[in-house]
Amino acid sequence: MPKSRHKIALLFCGGSAIVDGEKVISVQKAADIAAWLKVVPEISLIADIEPVFIFGEDASEIKPALWGKLANEIHSRINKYDGFVVTHGVDTMIYTSAMISYMLQNFNKPVIFTGSPLSAEVTESDKQDLSGLISGYRSLGVKANLINAIQVATMDIAETAIMFGNRLIRARQAMKSDAPSFNFFEAYKEGMLGKVDFGIKLFNTVNKRSRQKARLNHKIEERVCLMQLYPGAGPEILSNLINKKCQGIIVKSFHTNLFPDNYKPILEKAYKNKIPVVAHNLSALDIKKKKREYILVNNMTFENTFVRFMWALGQTRDLGKLRILMWEDFDS
16 A cells, blocks of 8 residues: 655745746745745655645734734644644744744644745846845755755654754754854754754654644733843833833843842832843853842743743733743753
């Protein structure tokens, strides 16, 4: 008996620009999908593909409401497909993929994000710049990203991850690469799940498929504010954020003394008003976690901290429970 083919849902959420000759083709609306699929016939050799249109604008236009829609679309198909691939622009891919990993609890199938560094706004009308842009990005292997992502989605893996270049990275531990690279992303701590090297090799850190029951939990709190400390940044900045009815505040703090002494009254005010303040600092010592006025996060990327905070606030307003959710060890 011939082996049954894998069924993969391919969800378009931006990031679909592909070079075809001297043109850049992207999916900006559902009607664009058929022409786009003709440019990548290779993917149909790997699995049966169902295209699903979600969003076609630039990655910078992503809004939190879209995360819930994407999570719903994936969860509603869990029993119908073996895996899921999401095309997405690189600018906000880490935010979206990390949030989906929280919204889809105990998800026992792969959700693999990939995409193109080309903007969907590039059209044939950009005659003068198009050829140079194409030559600059042709070697980045957008087709290869897609083919590799679909292959990973057929494998024994239950992770929400990013497949880009030759790296497979857990979404919650992905970081933008500082140095120019065709990989675009790096892994924080033990976030590297696999590598492309004459085939796709999965590392032993991956979570495997299981029979656990997946749960959709897409309630989040969007009213999270952000500030960064810098020399001269007075406590009135934090006070203004509290007065603006932010439901949670993330502060990129200093390294040694997380907050200047004159911030103490404002931090106490936030605590009494039950407005949680998260101090994000990867260099801070664990001893700082004993402070009650703020929640120190020193073991995850900023992007992961940001979306996790939004998700955690959607689950509880209790400061004690919120602290546990921000510190709890998630392994996928």
